[in-house]
Amino acid sequence: xxxxxxxxxxxxxxFRTIKSLFTFTREAYPWLAWVLPLIVVAGIGVGIGIALLxxxxxxxYIIWGIFxxxxxxxxxxxxxxxxxxxxxxxxxxxMPGGAGHVVGNMLGRRWRGEExxxxxxxxxxxxxxxxVGRGGVVLVGEGSRKQIEKLVKKExxxxxxxxxxxVPVTVLHVGHGExxxxxxQLARTIKKLPKVVDRAGMTQLVARTESLQHGVASLPIPxxxxxxxxxxxxxx
Numbered sequence: 001x002x003x004x005x006x007x008x009x010x011x012x013x014x015f016r017t018i019k020s021l022f023t024f025t026r027e028a029y030p031w032l033a034w035v036l037p038l039i040v041v042a043g044i045g046v047g048i049g050i051a052l053l054x055x056x057x058x059x060x061y062i063i064w065g066i067f068x069x070x071x072x073x074x075x076x077x078x079x080x081x082x083x084x085x086x087x088x089x090x091x092x093x094x095m096p097g098g099a100g101h102v103v104g105n106m107l108g109r110r111w112r113g114e115e116x117x118x119x120x121x122x123x124x125x126x127x128x129x130x131x132v133g134r135g136g137v138v139l140v141g142e143g144s145r146k147q148i149e150k151l152v153k154k155e156x157x158x159x160x161x162x163x164x165x166x167v168p169v170t171v172l173h174v175g176h177g178e179x180x181x182x183x184x185q186l187a188r189t190i191k192k193l194p195k196v197v198d199r200a201g202m203t204q205l206v207a208r209t210e211s212l213q214h215g216v217a218s219l220p221i222p223x224x225x226x227x228x229x230x231x232x233x234x235x236x
Contacts, residue, residue, distance in 0.1 A: 051064040098142070102186045
């Protein structure tokens with residue numbers, strides 16, 4: 001008897017995703033429940049107003065009214081998505097593994113990063129994460145700056161050795177100190193780095209840095225609330 005093949009995981013439907021997004025965001029912004037309907041009503045008002053100004057016949061009001069509903073719905077989704085992102089950053093701010101969540105999921109196509117740290121202090125749960133992209137190599141420290149300094153220095157030396165110093169290595173530290181980068185600004189800060197590596201060079205750079213992953217898989221993941229569980233769901 002042939003073994004049964006596992007069925008592909010079903011993705012949640014559109015409306016279920018919207019509901020999850022709304023529930024997640026409302027926990028941080030309770031006023032969202034009455035603001036969203038107001039935005040839709042305002043969109044309808046805009047549509048009807050355009051119909052009045054342009055002297056539309058009766059069926060024109062219907063068309064522009066539908067246009068207003070769509071406009072209000074889109075504006076509501078944009079607002080909710082933006083607030084959901086802010087809510088997510090609030091939850092992972094200060095949590096072990098929060099920086100890894102940003103590095104692994106929010107840098108876009110021009111960067112390659114993993115949620116798994118490249119170095120961890122098992123006692124303090126301080127961790128170092130690495131991102132590779134058009135801006136070179138970025139090492140992100142999470143935890144006590146003094147305690148993580150040795151880990152960061154070691155990783156930077158390793159990266160410089162395998163890249164022969166051909167690409168810049170930027171070191172960032174997540175926190176609320178004077179020279180720290182807030183976690184809500186981490187992705188933006190990395191994306192703003194000057195492009196110094198072309199696409200072909202990035203492919204080679206990724207391959208070289210991934211060769212360092214051997215032996216890293218056994219590193220402990222920083223304990224705490226799993227940031228992937230507080231990820232804001234996005235509508236498809």
